[in-house]
Amino acid sequence: MLTQLTINNFAIVRHLILELNEGMSVITGETGAGKSIAIDALGLCLGYRSESGMIRNGSDKADISATFTMQPHSPAYLWLQEHELLDEDNPQECILRRMINIDGRSKAFVNNRSLPVSQLRELGQYLIHLNGQHAPQLLLKKRIST
Known part of the structure; x- marks a missing residue:
């Protein structure tokens, strides 16, 4: 479960800490309020x-x-265990981090340990699934729905 998203210097956001509780969370706001920016930032962590x-x-x-x-024993937990990336102090918590430099290069971290972005992507699929606002329309395309 996603419990916190921290964003620094991404798009128009200087600093944001979004804390989420158990159960369903809904992000609402007017057009241009930054809802999509938060989702895009989460995507980078994935x-x-x-x-x-x-x-x-x-x-x-x-x-x-x-x-x-x-x-414990969830697919993400087992992946972290297999790759020796569990946090020793809090093994049921996982922190994904992504830093993007002005030159376009990025660095990826899991529990403060550096790893390739491809592994971040692999782990991310076990933690959360993101759908964009137009994802349901893709089901209408024959190639995708069959």
């Missing part, structure tokens, strides 16, 4: 493609982290 244009104007890097809690 290994989605990054680019330097995502960095807030006037900043030299963006820094985003997502904190998840997991049950």
Whole structure:
């Protein structure tokens, strides 16, 4: 379960800490309020493609982290265990972090340990599934729905 999303210098966001509780969470707001920015930032923590244009104007890097809690023996927990990335102090917590530099390069971390973005992407699929606002329309396309 996603418990916290921290965003620094991403798009128009200078600093944001979003804390989520158990149960259903809903993010609402007017057009342009930043709902999609929060989802895009979470996507970066899950290994989605990054680019330097995502960095807030006037900043030299963006820094985003997502904190998840997991049950022992869940797929994410087992993946972390297999890759020796469990947090020794709190093995049921997982912190994904992504830093994007102004030159377009990015760094990925799990529980403060550096790893390739491809592994972040692999782990991310066990933690959460993101759907964009137009994802249901893809079901109408024959190639995808059959």
